[in-house]
Amino acid sequence: MKKITLAKMKANQKGKISEICGGHLLQSRMMGMGIYPGREITKLSHFALRGAFAIKVGRGTVAIGHGVAGKIIVETND
Amino acid sequence: MIKKIFLVGNPNVGKSVVFSRLTGVQVISSNYPGTTVEVLKGYMKSGEERIEVIDLPGAYSLDPSSPAEEAAVSLLKRKEEEACVISVLDSTNLERNLYLTLQLLEEGLRVIVCLNMCDDAVHRGVHIDAQLLESLLGVPVVSTCAVTGAGIKMLIQRLDESRIAPSPRLSHTQRWQRIGTIIEQVQHLEHRHHTLREMLEDASLRPFTGIVMAVGVIIVSFKVVRTVGEFLISNVFDPLFMRYYLPALERLSSLLGRQGFVHHVLIGDLINGSIDFKQSLGVLTTAPYIELAMVLPYIISFYLVLSLLEDVGFLPRLAMLLDSLMHRLGLHGFAIIPVLLGFGCNVPGILATRILESKRERFIAATLISIGVPCVPLQAMIFSLLGGLSGYYIMGVYLVLFSLWLILGVVLNRLVKGYSPEFLVEIPPYRIPPFFALARKLVFRVKHFLFEAAPVVLAGVLLVNLFVYLRAFDFITNLSAPLVQGLFGLPKEAVVALVLGFFRKDVAAGMLLPLALSAKQLFISCVLLSISFPCIATFVILFKELGFRALLKATAIMVVTALITGTFLNLAIVR
Numbered sequence: 001m002k003k004i005t006l007a008k009m010k011a012n013q014k015g016k017i018s019e020i021c022g023g024h025l026l027q028s029r030m031m032g033m034g035i036y037p038g039r040e041i042t043k044l045s046h047f048a049l050r051g052a053f054a055i056k057v058g059r060g061t062v063a064i065g066h067g068v069a070g071k072i073i074v075e076t077n078d
Numbered sequence: 079m080i081k082k083i084f085l086v087g088n089p090n091v092g093k094s095v096v097f098s099r100l101t102g103v104q105v106i107s108s109n110y111p112g113t114t115v116e117v118l119k120g121y122m123k124s125g126e127e128r129i130e131v132i133d134l135p136g137a138y139s140l141d142p143s144s145p146a147e148e149a150a151v152s153l154l155k156r157k158e159e160e161a162c163v164i165s166v167l168d169s170t171n172l173e174r175n176l177y178l179t180l181q182l183l184e185e186g187l188r189v190i191v192c193l194n195m196c197d198d199a200v201h202r203g204v205h206i207d208a209q210l211l212e213s214l215l216g217v218p219v220v221s222t223c224a225v226t227g228a229g230i231k232m233l234i235q236r237l238d239e240s241r242i243a244p245s246p247r248l249s250h251t252q253r254w255q256r257i258g259t260i261i262e263q264v265q266h267l268e269h270r271h272h273t274l275r276e277m278l279e280d281a282s283l284r285p286f287t288g289i290v291m292a293v294g295v296i297i298v299s300f301k302v303v304r305t306v307g308e309f310l311i312s313n314v315f316d317p318l319f320m321r322y323y324l325p326a327l328e329r330l331s332s333l334l335g336r337q338g339f340v341h342h343v344l345i346g347d348l349i350n351g352s353i354d355f356k357q358s359l360g361v362l363t364t365a366p367y368i369e370l371a372m373v374l375p376y377i378i379s380f381y382l383v384l385s386l387l388e389d390v391g392f393l394p395r396l397a398m399l400l401d402s403l404m405h406r407l408g409l410h411g412f413a414i415i416p417v418l419l420g421f422g423c424n425v426p427g428i429l430a431t432r433i434l435e436s437k438r439e440r441f442i443a444a445t446l447i448s449i450g451v452p453c454v455p456l457q458a459m460i461f462s463l464l465g466g467l468s469g470y471y472i473m474g475v476y477l478v479l480f481s482l483w484l485i486l487g488v489v490l491n492r493l494v495k496g497y498s499p500e501f502l503v504e505i506p507p508y509r510i511p512p513f514f515a516l517a518r519k520l521v522f523r524v525k526h527f528l529f530e531a532a533p534v535v536l537a538g539v540l541l542v543n544l545f546v547y548l549r550a551f552d553f554i555t556n557l558s559a560p561l562v563q564g565l566f567g568l569p570k571e572a573v574v575a576l577v578l579g580f581f582r583k584d585v586a587a588g589m590l591l592p593l594a595l596s597a598k599q600l601f602i603s604c605v606l607l608s609i610s611f612p613c614i615a616t617f618v619i620l621f622k623e624l625g626f627r628a629l630l631k632a633t634a635i636m637v638v639t640a641l642i643t644g645t646f647l648n649l650a651i652v653r
Contacts, residue, residue, distance in 0.1 A: 028141040032143075032178070054283040057174070058174055063401075064502055065411070066401075
């Protein structure tokens with residue numbers, strides 16, 4: 001088990017969200033989109049130059065900016 | 079008896095399509111979250127009764143995170159006796175959609191659930207037991223496919239069955255747990271191999287393939303817009319004007335004695351003894367020609383391509399790819415959508431900046447749109463003014479505008495105070511829009527253009543016509559001669575076009591034609607026309623959306639940019 005931020009994950013890596021370090025607004029927005037602690041996600045792509053990337057949450061795909069991704073802590077297996 | 083219906087659902091689940099189906103009111107719907115940025119109202123007939131239908135902007139939850147969502151939520155929380163809520167869900171992503179539905183139920187609202195996009199769910203191997211869902215939620219559940227209209231009748235029939243299903247208030251985590259148990263029971267996923275569509279969806283999200291696809295799509299779109307536009311002009315609209323309209327006008331001209339005030343207003347000046355649609359400047363000659371034969375074809379081709387891109391679901395992917403770049407301009411990726419809409423007409427583009435949350439972002443985006451994004455009428459004029467020269471001139475105008483757009487963005491990002499929120503947006507699946515949906519959207523937009531633009535073009539041409547008759551332009555031209563001649567290297571008469579640009583860009587460009595400008599002068603005037611004052615409609619919308627102070631600021635930025643760019647180009651281009 002290793003804890004890293006979503007921004008640091010590699011493409012195609014799976015993980016479980018452990019914490020969202022953001023304000024109340026960000027947390028509730030993510031909550032509504034199904035991104036909350038305990039949720040399994042897959043990072044679909046990774047972009048250089050602090051670019052936004054996509055993650056798979058349940059049946060949906062969400063694009064996340066590099067800044068927000070740095071506030072999401074994920075537990076990964078490797 | 080129900081008197082009021084609220085349509086509530088996540089962004090991009092098809093609320094607007096359901097709204098159109100219920101009320102018969104046509105609204106723009108696309109395949110990206112946030113197409114509807116305001117509360118829409120319409121009426122539905124049910125026997126003798128008229129039921130008010132209200133389409134609320136999409137929201138993921140009832141905990142508002144933007145002003146638009148806050149407004150929506152406060153409307154709902156009034157809890158009117160005779161109001162019911164249609165909770166519109168995207169069947170392909172039931173799990174996430176149910177979160178809002180549960181919140182609605184917890185609020186004690188009268189609810190009926192509309193499981194939309196059923197056909198797409200089946201295609202993707204998602205099977206939902208609607209009856210079981212109904213008994214689990216305690217409110218009616220109706221499957222629909224709003225785009226084709228399937229299930230809408232049933233939805234209307236069962237409206238009266240909508241009810242309040244008392245449920246305890248849950249915490250966020252408990253709510254997701256409850257959703258988990260519901261999903262396990264009602265949703266059955268068929269295992270299937272990746273389809274071509276899903277492979278393309280994935281490819282557009284990865285760096286290399288994504289960028290290649292985006293560049294390809296943009297180049298092809300631009301080519302298609304120009305080719306289709308030119309085809310329509312030379313094969314449909316121009317022949318119509320030349321073959322049928324011109325002879326009639328020539329006859330009218332002789333009837334009027336080929337001179338005098340009435341002739342001047344209706345027909346305008348005769349160029350070499352005959353009517354010239356582009357230069358005569360009469361209310362019956364130049365006005366309809368600009369509007370119908372020069373601009374309308376491009377309006378049709380542009381919105382054809384844009385509607386296709388919107389409905390397929392390509393734009394949010396483009397937004398994601400551009401996020402990094404847009405951050406350097408103080409925006410985030412999603413701002414590319416208002417910008418693209420601005421290429422059609424700046425007004426809907428600036429309206430669409432409402433999908434951006436902070437005031438700062440909206441100011442930057444709106445200013446960049448009004449300066450660096452040429453609308454279809456303006457582009458049509460650029461094509462027609464520079465079309466005779468080598469293709470590099472047209473490319474040059476776009477290049478200058480794009481560079482300006484970048485430089486201004488970077489500068490504004492440094493100067494404007496405030497914060498820019500982060501990028502967090504759902505990527506919809508690719509959808510193949512049915513032909514009639516595209517056609518309807520195109521007709522809607524073209525109609526809108528004709529009704530909005532026609533009176534202004536007519537008034538603009540009339541005004542110019544009278545000014546020319548009264549020789550009122552001489553005053554303005556002489557006054558601004560040092561500026562225009564000295565700084566921009568343009569003949570002093572060109573100022574008339576620039577001033578008219580405030581009225582409407584297409585009329586303005588028409589004024590440049592008789593001046594016999596050199597290639598360099600044409601190039602500079604095209605750039606100046608694009609970046610100086612936006613047309614009056616854009617001004618009004620800037621004022622409405624951003625307020626008076628922001629409008630003043632944006633205008634000051636425009637004037638300074640236009641002065642610097644015009645002078646720079648004049649000095650930098652040798653020939």
